């Protein structure tokens with residue numbers, strides 16, 4: 048059977064269920080599976096398959112110890128009723144793009160789930176996958192602990208609220224998420240739910256969460272109470288693999304639209320923070336999807352751009368708070384998995400680089416490894432002004448409104464000539480523009496009233512689009528969570544939350 052092991056060592060191997068249940072490997076590495084790509088979906092048959100059928104096929108290959116019935120049940124529970132589009136992730140053509148060279152540009156809308164961010168695609172699935180794992184002790188509960196830069200938190204809360212056998216604790220950086228994002232989290236109902244602001248930025252909070260996971264004494268105290276910690280961040284395999292599906296679903300829609308023929312290559316451009324979304328695109332490529340190139344789009348926090356162009360990863364730099372908060376990240380956790388696969392599974396190298404990153408905040412890879420990475424990944428970034436200009440230009444040229452994260456990708460697409468051999472370019476749209484109504488209205492030169500919900504109305508009127516109901520109703524929802532703690536009090540908060548389980 049294909050087993051998962053840490054990116055930093057092959058010493059311990061486990062099933063995909065165990066990898067999902069534990070979240071992160073005991074040595075601090077991320078779970079990977081060497082059999083990835085050994086079995087491939089039939090690309091020429093994609094056109095006749097709907098999202099659920101593609102999901103069953105792809106997830107079955109990536110999570111081999113789940114039975115087909117278990118996978119089918121998870122897919123059905125996650126996607127049958129909770130997405131506003133029958134395609135789940137609909138593909139929209141940008142009218143007029145690519146007329147010169149015949150390479151059309153498409154937007155893959157990933158934001159039609161319950162919280163209007165792409166993270167719903169994975170976080171509607173993860174609790175279902177988690178529920179079908181089991182531990183040796185029958186009545187163990189799992190406490191999901193997650194740091195969020197804005198969108199993961201709400202999507203995880205929506206997925207795990209009142210999920211049997213689970214609790215969820217979310218930490219968000221106080222004052223560094225949008226008003227709508229903050230309300231989405233602080234109004235979350237559910238008996239097993241805890242939400243807390245943190246004085247610090249996302250990287251501080253994420254690093255603290257990693258320390259909480261590594262704290263053996265805490266683990267021991269919680270075990271006595273029947274609680275095990277796990278992660279809903281994209282370091283969890285069960286969070287990562289559902290994202291592979293929509294790359295295939297995008298290709299299926301391109302086939303149906305006649306935009307590509309089976310085997311034609313497609314370029315994907317991905318607004319990137321923690322590197323989970325774009326890594327899923329790389330997994331799709333390893334699974335045989337004809338991917339010409341993956342364009343990694345960053346905002347002003349362009350640590351990935353520097354890494355992908357020079358081979359030096361250096362987080363010792365200023366941190367910028369931008370209009371694309373979910374990409375305001377200096378440590379992209381899933382880069383570790385990419386380094387693993389592109390170094391042909393060199394655990395020692397990965398362990399050494401991650402050790403250097405933890406110690407000095409910096410590491411450098413060999414020119415050979417960099418060249419291999421650059422064959423697959425392109426890159427670019429947008430500053431705040433370019434993001435605003437991209438939102439305005441896309442509206443003007445194509446009558447399409449996008450959010451600031453997606454706009455980073457739109458800017459990078461415009462800057463970068465299409466990859467050789469690409470027959471279509473697909474921009475992944477990671478959030479509804481209505482999650483960031485102020486930034487979008489401002490970019491379009493519209494009025495920006497003090498209240499974000501009034502900005503939604505302005506945006507709706509000017510563009511003839513509709514805010515998703517789950518966002519507009521937040522204006523009247525009661526605040527249920529108002530805790531804010533310092534970084535060094537996060538662990539105590541988790542322990543208190545665990546007592547409620």
Ligand SMILES: *Cc1c(COP(=O)(O)O)cnc(C)c1O
Nearest residue numbers: 198320321322323324373477478
């Ligand atoms: C999380 C997020 C991203 C970044 O995705 P990663 O998988 O962390 O690279 C981009 N845009 C939005 C809106 C997000 O919520």
